[in-house]
Amino acid sequence: MLTIYRTDASGHVDEIEDFDKGSWIQLVNPTKDEADQVIEASGIPEDFVYDPLDIEEKPRFEKDDEGLLMIIDVPYVEEDDTGRTYNTIPLGIIVTGRHFITVCSRDLDVLNLFANGKARLFRTNYRSRFVFQILHRVSMTYLRFLRQIDRRMDELEQELQRSMRNQEIFQLMNLQKSLVYFMTSLKANDSVLDRIVKTPSLEKHEEDEELLEDVFVEHRQAMEMASIYNDIISIKMEAFGSIISNNVNFVMKFLASITIVLSIPTMISGIFGMNVQVPWEGQPFGFIMAITMMIGFSGLAFYILWRKRYF
Structure with a gap:
């Protein structure tokens, strides 16, 4: 799906048809024709669009004459019969002289917040600030999901104290797997954040310094929380294994x-x-x-x- 947005002088987000300067081009699991349209309109290399669509793609930072490519891992949650499953997926952020482009293989709540005009001080033509705002929302999403995992761990612990069933053990294993994914993705995102801060291609204004500081604070907090929760759930799994034995x-x-x-x-x-x-x-x-x-x-x-x- 190809969608183009642009904010007006008041900050209202409008959906437009043309690839105007200062617009935000959003690609969600695009077809080949949609991807080719964006490549032709922006002049970026094909890899910039197709690499983020690979779910196995690792976070990285790449610079080209036509723009910048930043790939970060974004968390998402899925519901199934066994409960909630948390995972991460690559999100490509492309910054050129005329456009701001995001590429992902699935629809993300992080980006829908901007598309629905609910993000504060959001402007599609302020490309550097847009990058920092996305990174900030991604870090907040990690923290929100980590708190959900923590609450679910406590609920499963109480259920296991009443009855030792395989279902609760499997859910704990899924949560532990999710924490491993989060830890791996957060560490990979950390190196991309360092490159973003050091690159002179992204202009940083004084009003963005506080936002960038918040990004680092919440990102590091998410890394610490994921590590702590992973240690806790490992201890719980060992304890429950001993209890069952x-x-x-x-x-x-x-x-x-x-x-x-x-x-x-x-x-x-x-x-x-x-x-x-x-x-x-x-x-x-x-x-x-x-x-x-x-x-x-x-x-x-x-x-x-x-x-x-x-x-």
């Missing part, structure tokens, strides 16, 4: 103890049922004595095993 051992001890207690009456009845002479054979109270022995020895075995905490 301990529960299995307890069940096995309980079943073994029950088997021992129940085998004593069977053994005594087998002895008295042999075709040989046995005590109290033919006596009226012989059956009662056999039953008494079964109950007595079974009770003794139960008491011994109970004292050893096998029950």
Whole structure:
């Protein structure tokens, strides 16, 4: 999908048809014709448009005579039967002398905020500030998703304390995988941020310094939070693994103890049922004595095993 936006003097975002100077060109999973239109109108290399569409593309910074290409990893969330899954996807930001271009293989809430005119002080012709605003929103999205992961970890911990089910374990594994993705993407984005700050091609105004500082603060905070939460969930997974193993051992001890207690009456009845002479054979109270022995020895075995905490 190809969409072109431009802000007016009041900051209102309008959707336009032409590739005007100062416009924002948004490509979301574009067709080849749409990608070729943008390439022809902006004069940028084909790689600038097609590389960000590869979901395996790594964050990087590239400079060309026609403009700058910045690829960063942006977080997103998906809902399925097992719950929420967090992942990251490449977003290409291209800055030329006339246009601001974003390329991604899926629709992102980070960019929809700007397209819907809900971003403060947003102007499509202020290209450097637009870059910093996107980076700021991406960092805030990481932080928001990390808080959601933290809350979900607490909920799963409470559910696992009540009942050890595979479903909660699998959800914890998905959260741990999401944290690994976030940590990898944040580290890769960090190097791109350093290049953005150092490049003279992006003009930085005084009013943008505070915004750029906020980008770094929240980005570093997101990196620290992802690392901390990953350590916490690793500890929880190890603890729950030990608890499950301990529960299995307890069940096995309980079943073994029950088997021992129940085998004593069977053994005594087998002895008295042999075709040989046995005590109290033919006596009226012989059956009662056999039953008494079964109950007595079974009770003794139960008491011994109970004292050893096998029950």
